[in-house]
Amino acid sequence: MTLTLEKSSHSTLTLTVNGEKHSFMLGEGPHEVASSHTLAHTLRERLGLTGTKISCDNGACGCCTVLINGKAVQSCMLLTVECEEKEITTIEGLGDPVTNVIDPLQQSFIDHTAFQCGFCTPGIIMSAKALLNENPSPTRDEVKEALSGNFCRCISHYHVLDAVMAAAKKGGNQ
Amino acid sequence: MKLFAHVNAYSVDETIKLLAKYEGTAKLNAGGTDLLGVLKNRILPNYPEVIINIKSIPGLNTIEEDEEGINIGTLTTLADIIASPVIEKNYSLLKEAAGTVASPQIRNIATIGGNLCQDTRCWYYRYPDEVGGMIKCFRKGGKTCPAVSGENQYHAIMGAKKCFAVCPSDTAIALIALGATLTIAGAEGTRTLPVEEFYTPLGSVLNSGEMIAAIYIPKPSSVAGQRFLKFTLRKPIDFAIVSVASIITHDQGVCFDARIVLGAVAPTPVRALKAEEFLKGKELSEEIAAEAAGLAMAEAKPLSKNAYKLEIAKTLVKRLVMGLT
Ligand SMILES: Cc1cc2nc3c(=O)[nH]c(=O)nc-3n(C[C@@H](O)[C@@H](O)[C@H](O)COP(=O)(O)OP(=O)(O)OC[C@H]3O[C@@H](n4cnc5c(N)ncnc54)[C@H](O)[C@@H]3O)c2cc1C
Ligand code: SF4
Ligand code: FES
Ligand code: FES
Numbered sequence: 001m002t003l004t005l006e007k008s009s010h011s012t013l014t015l016t017v018n019g020e021k022h023s024f025m026l027g028e029g030p031h032e033v034a035s036s037h038t039l040a041h042t043l044r045e046r047l048g049l050t051g052t053k054i055s056c057d058n059g060a061c062g063c064c065t066v067l068i069n070g071k072a073v074q075s076c077m078l079l080t081v082e083c084e085e086k087e088i089t090t091i092e093g094l095g096d097p098v099t100n101v102i103d104p105l106q107q108s109f110i111d112h113t114a115f116q117c118g119f120c121t122p123g124i125i126m127s128a129k130a131l132l133n134e135n136p137s138p139t140r141d142e143v144k145e146a147l148s149g150n151f152c153r154c155i156s157h158y159h160v161l162d163a164v165m166a167a168a169k170k171g172g173n174q
Numbered sequence: 175m176k177l178f179a180h181v182n183a184y185s186v187d188e189t190i191k192l193l194a195k196y197e198g199t200a201k202l203n204a205g206g207t208d209l210l211g212v213l214k215n216r217i218l219p220n221y222p223e224v225i226i227n228i229k230s231i232p233g234l235n236t237i238e239e240d241e242e243g244i245n246i247g248t249l250t251t252l253a254d255i256i257a258s259p260v261i262e263k264n265y266s267l268l269k270e271a272a273g274t275v276a277s278p279q280i281r282n283i284a285t286i287g288g289n290l291c292q293d294t295r296c297w298y299y300r301y302p303d304e305v306g307g308m309i310k311c312f313r314k315g316g317k318t319c320p321a322v323s324g325e326n327q328y329h330a331i332m333g334a335k336k337c338f339a340v341c342p343s344d345t346a347i348a349l350i351a352l353g354a355t356l357t358i359a360g361a362e363g364t365r366t367l368p369v370e371e372f373y374t375p376l377g378s379v380l381n382s383g384e385m386i387a388a389i390y391i392p393k394p395s396s397v398a399g400q401r402f403l404k405f406t407l408r409k410p411i412d413f414a415i416v417s418v419a420s421i422i423t424h425d426q427g428v429c430f431d432a433r434i435v436l437g438a439v440a441p442t443p444v445r446a447l448k449a450e451e452f453l454k455g456k457e458l459s460e461e462i463a464a465e466a467a468g469l470a471m472a473e474a475k476p477l478s479k480n481a482y483k484l485e486i487a488k489t490l491v492k493r494l495v496m497g498l499t
Binding site for chain 2: 008009010028034035036037038057058059060062065068071072073074076077078079081082127145146148149150
């Protein structure tokens with residue numbers, strides 16, 4: 001294993017998550033990040049940011065969606081070591097860090113009861129967030145398209161659409 | 175995922191040197207949306223020792239246009255291809271194909287080069303090692319193909335001999351219809367190759383010391399109609415059950431040029447040469463379209479559970495020719 005690591009071209013790693021920098025040693029220890037770790041794993045197991053969920057772990061469900069430089073991506077399909085120098089935003093990074101008031105988009109999900117078990121919700125909110133950042137007043141079809149990579153086993157889709165449309169109408173994308 | 179060494183490459187030359195240094199034990203990682211699945215499930219007989227990140231190479235994610243065509247860097251994401259005004263205007267076929275791939279999140283990181291080089295999706299081939307051991311089928315150097323007498327509903331209906339897995343790439347058929355060529359870098363320098371000649375029944379002609387650097391598409395005639403159709407059970411996420419791409423030029427209903435390419439019906443993308451030839455000079459009608467569809471699938475020999483794909487393929491070809499959706 002040491003041999004494997006010696007071949008790697010780097011030994012430390014700095015991630016920027018929700019505006020904060022975190023440095024890691026590259027390795028297999030309990031506080032280290034291994035070259036084979038996915039971003040989803042690192043967020044949950046090293047940074048304790050368990051809002052990001054892992055379900056399929058294969059790029060097919062959207063539960064692990066986070067923003068990288070503002071774009072929605074699936075964190076289970078990214079190697080952590082390839083996420084340096086990128087702005088990573090997780091569900092924990094929404095809302096106001098000073099007042100602790102949640103993001104209007106999150107509030108809209110609550111107001112519309114846009115979830116049942118809630119497992120898919122962080123991923124859906126991050127995909128919706130990416131859409132609203134780019135397109136503050138989307139049509140219903142544009143919302144559907146933007147959320148087409150997010151699956152919900154509880155069939156909350158209709159409420160989700162309402163929640164995102166309502167948030168957009170309120171200009172709730174600050 | 176099992177551990178590997180991880181190296182960032184900063185140029186094509188460096189990548190080629192690294193590939194030579196690690197002699198077949200290294201794998202390139204572009205977007206990783208295919209590779210990570212392959213690694214997580216340990217489906218390959220030899221797990222790579224080194225992963226070479228090529229996203230760190232600058233300048234390979236651009237779309238450059240000149241009078242004769244466009245050059246797309248291998249690292250260009252599918253999302254960037256879809257958003258490109260140049261591609262929308264003159265190469266809409268590629269935009270349509272890229273737009274049907276996976277989901278918005280995947281398209282944000284998946285690259286065009288990775289799309290062309292992705293491994294097959296045959297579910298025996300992809301069977302995870304941790305669930306009872308990976309399946310060493312013919313494609314992995316084994317002796318048999320469990321799909322022949324097993325669950326073969328998504329497998330090849332033509333052109334297969336020993337491995338019946340299909341080429342899953344949606345962009346490949348669009349690029350072949352557009353007559354695109356690849357720039358491939360290797361230890362002996364670069365070579366160019368039509369995308370049409372890239373695929374082989376068990377993969378591609380790319381050797382383990384090479385990488386795709388760019389894709390060149392000659393500008394199609396502005397009167398040529400470009401179309402892409404893909405049949406799936408669900409709209410997002412699903413791979414094609416059958417996909418078709420075409421460029422058909424006609425003058426007042428009389429066809430004078432046609433290129434038709436089918437995906438997910440055979441181990442490689444298939445050009446429907448007989449149908450293309452047949453269409454030239456014909457006045458396009460429903461009967462002519464049906465006849466062309468029949469010719470496109472003339473050599474089909476479905477397996478036990480996938481004869482339905484034949485009907486889907488014929489219908490899609492017919493719709494292409496008729497300009498229907
Ligand atoms: C849920 C899901 C759904 C999908 N649906 C579709 C679909 O509908 N249609 C479709 O076409 N695809 C689909 N895909 C496959 C998707 O992975 C590809 O479309 C994607 O474009 C691959 O690009 P990448 O950059 O992520 O490739 P990577 O995973 O980085 O690479 C794929 C392979 O190509 C090799 N490679 C990458 N770049 C180069 C290069 N420049 N030169 C040589 N070799 C290279 C890598 O070593 C690797 O073996 C899906 C994938 C998932 C996970
Ligand atoms: S179709 Fe090909 S990949 Fe699938 S099991 Fe048969 S030999 Fe293996
Ligand atoms: S857990 Fe990442 S897409 Fe399903
Ligand atoms: S609310 Fe349960 S999976 Fe979506």
